Amino acid sequence: MEFAETLDIGGYELSIEPMTPADIPRLHELSVAVSWPHRADDWAMVIGLGHGWVARDQIGRIFGSAMWFPFSRTVASIGMVITSPRMQDQGAGRWLMRRVLDETQGRARVLNATKEAFRLYVSLGFKTLAPVAQRNGIVTACPDFGTGARPMRDADRTRILELDTNAMGVARPEVMWAILGVSEGMVIEREGRITGFALMRHFGRGRVIGPIVAESEQDAIALCGPFVAAHQGDFLRVDTREPEGTPFTDFLSAAGIVPYDAVQRMSLEPLPEPTGPARTFGLINQALG
Template identity: 35%
Template sequence: MDELMQTESIVLAPFGAHHVGGALALSRAVGWAHRREDWEMIRSLSEGRVALAGGRVVGTALMTPFGDTCSAINMIIVDESQRGRGVGRKLTTAVLELAGGRECRLTATNDGLPLYEKLGFVATHQILRHQGIAGQVDAPENVEWIDPGALPAIKALDRMAFGADRDAVYNALAREGSFAAIRRGDRIVAFAATRLFGKGEVVGPVVAENSEQARDLLAFILSGKEGRIVRVDIPEQTGLSSPLEDWGLPRGGTVVAMVRGAAVRSDTPAVQTFCLASQAIG
């Protein structure tokens, strides 16, 4: 699987930088908002496979590793002309092999659920997409922008909430966007990130001790984005849909969070993830 694999007229190959243009065309064809920059960011963090037909990219799949214990399986797209031929299954199987013994997480549409269940994934909860033009939001006084020097503390909080090492993801987020945080004394206890994405901006991850902190972080960031297109992806259990709708971000599509080979956590983390960096990487 590390080299080329032939299946009829479809070839699976390692996903290289020269495949980004073809991947971008695929994602646009299925209505995804990703820019070239968004593809380049996720590819830089990942290993992947492309399906080629006559040299043309007709399918993609990526595996984003989080240390040695966890990964995200993402960016699975198959060109409409190649569907029903098992290409999606072959791509997904290929990147699962890249994950090795890591726990694998992904988000699935209802159409994708049957395939992922056959491959050993189990549904855990729903992810809700909120997107719209941000309205007027009052900024709370307990949140502040923070500089890159706080990145080690941010990474530590995320590791506690997510249960795996996403240092490379946060290095990329620091290059692409900005962070806001809530402090208790000199210690950061909650944070949120924001960056450009698709046709607008995205807010996430948001990691906090409770929903009140998460709401304050969102309000602080959205207070500076009035009139802009903003997207926020939230686990359904966070209960943040109502304020997001009040702030001009109505609920849109829903996907299902799934996991394969989940590790059992013995601890109860002091913080949790209230908003995702993206559906691709959690």
Template identity: 35%
Template sequence: MGALTLRRLEIHDLGGVLRLSQAERWPHRLEDWQFHYRLGRGWVACDADGQLLGTASWWAYGDRFGTVGLVLVDQSHQGQGIGRQLMNAVLNETGSRVLQLVATKAGLTLYQRCGFRERHGIEQHHGIATDNPALAVPPDTVLRAVSRTDLAALYDLDGIAVGASRQQVISAVFDAGGGVLAHRNGQVVGFALVRQSGRGALIGPVVADDQPLAIALIAHQLKTTRGFTRVDVPTDAVQLAEWLETAGLACVDRVTTMVRGAVPEEHPGARVFGLVSQALS
């Protein structure tokens, strides 16, 4: 391999990184790359002729937390250290932030060498819902559509669940689709947003205080979501995963959440039961 140049990912590069992801059989559309690009910062690696050989991006959630994702290297140039150089470029500008990413088996070794450690598993469920098993919502809990005036409450609840502010992401997902929230005793206690992504609809983030409420939120969203649907959920959310299988959304892949730095403690009043995306977590 000749000289390698690392530079900032620019909007005119998105067609090139789309081709890289298509070669890996990722479901991302150009619109999905554009969505992630607008919210984060990225790098590309190019050869001496300017050919794009790889990319990596990251997203800042305040000064203390961030996620890393969309790490790709051209198939014909893998194993040459390009992925490590891209990760170094990302890590050099993330500062002291705690970082999180979702790793495939192929990426585990690279991320471990970059200081990440395994945290928990993620199951990717997708398909066309063939059933929507009813789950009783507690009588003191009301489900309704999210409106723009609800966003501040969603920011707060999501911040409790994540341990950092994802206001820009939550707002972008809402603008791209919509969602449902759970209201109890004058407070928002859960929500599920949805947008078009990949092969169809992606439900996420899903934030709730327990699995039954997460199920109720997703079930409500599925009533208005037609066709192919995807939800990425924690592997230890067994009740939720079993319900998704019953509803017709099969588990098709398992990946690993990894972290670098001290992870915020989980809050008993709110947990992420569905990812925004594996890149944005």
């Protein structure tokens, strides 16, 4: 597919260039402009894990970004697609997405669409899968969460990767090793075998719990409970596909981690099916799934 390396929008001539760590200050400004919570450190992590492009004007300002993350040779997650408010609805987002779609041909593509970008993705052929709720807030209480979880040990990490692969339907070892390196973890062990885990790390305004992989809602609650108990008065976030009114989401609401926003999970091609029996109760984040 022929691709234009420059784009003229309302008198701004934009060039598309590879994203690098040197762009982090301007990328942080871009995400702040659209009220995304990502810190400079959060940008540094995703740049280290994926491939990205920026739309830059002639004096170096960044007006848009788009990234993709290779989960495997057959699956890619697309994320961090942002255009500055003055460029929204002007074609910059579609231009960046075309570059990403060109680069990821041959893989099944998945993303989480904001309300602002949903129509763009539909026009590119993406199909809806399931909504994802962004839940966050200051922890005001710690509901009962039972027992059964213990702190993660180094020896648990290989099994955690296996559980994540089974719950996702695709292996993403580079992503998971990076997340494990900056996270606290809780696991559930039964008869000497790890059956579920939850990780928590610094992100945005506070901390995010994710991924969360468990065989049942009660296990998911038991995994998150120690984090909630340890961070009363702090800001916590969970991104989940679990609907309102379930024991897991009721637990989060009772703790003060309440619905804030929602995105729509979408894919361009069929995705591999999870093999379970554990499933994903909480995402790493919206870009990485």
